[in-house]
Amino acid sequence: xxxxxxxxxxxxxxxxxxxxxxLGALFAEDGVYHxxxxxxxxxxxxxxxxxNSHFWGDATNFRWQMLDPVCDxxxxxxxxxxxxxxxxxxxxxxxxxxxxxSIFHFDPDGLIRSYRETANGSAAMVQLxxxxxxxxxxxxxxxxELRGRSDAASHVTGxxxxxxxx
Numbered sequence: 592x593x594x595x596x597x598x599x600x601x602x603x604x605x606x607x608x609x610x611x612x613x614l615g616a617l618f619a620e621d622g623v624y625h626x627x628x629x630x631x632x633x634x635x636x637x638x639x640x641x642x643n644s645h646f647w648g649d650a651t652n653f654r655w656q657m658l659d660p661v662c663d664x665x666x667x668x669x670x671x672x673x674x675x676x677x678x679x680x681x682x683x684x685x686x687x688x689x690x691x692x693s694i695f696h697f698d699p700d701g702l703i704r705s706y707r708e709t710a711n712g713s714a715a716m717v718q719l720x721x722x723x724x725x726x727x728x729x730x731x732x733x734x735x736e737l738r739g740r741s742d743a744a745s746h747v748t749g750x751x752x753x754x755x756x757x
Contacts, residue, residue, distance in 0.1 A: 595662035611639025
């Protein structure tokens with residue numbers, strides 16, 4: 592039986608400690624971490640590199656608190672608070688607090704096959720101090736990605752402002 596709360600503790604602990612090997616070890620060999628900022632990373636080594644180079648390359652003081660976890664052994668969800676302090680030169684020292692939802696898909700051995708999250712990216716960008724034009728281009732990217740997902744296809748039936756004429 593999958594102990595989801597234990598997975599969550601190990602997952603968040605690895606992120607907070609910048610332990611890429613420990614984070615990668617939670618995933619299947621070909622597991623995918625879909626980060627809403629940095630994109631998709633496949634395989635244990637790439638997931639570990641993402642943590643070490645991207646997360647910890649751009650920020651410090653990570654805190655990740657998982658709340659209200661539910662899991663049926665195949666899919667798990669948890670609401671979260673995630674905070675960090677930016678080390679990016681343009682935003683250095685700015686602290687960000689996010690609320691989101693983590694979505695885990697597990698293989699039969701209890702390893703993470705896929706991790707995805709939902710979060711309010713515009714709230715993060717405002718806290719960082721991102722300029723409105725960059726916020727807009729990132730939001731367009733996220734909207735296109737969402738509308739391009741195969742499991743959302745039945746919802747994508749009409750024209751949007753993304754089509755360039757509205």
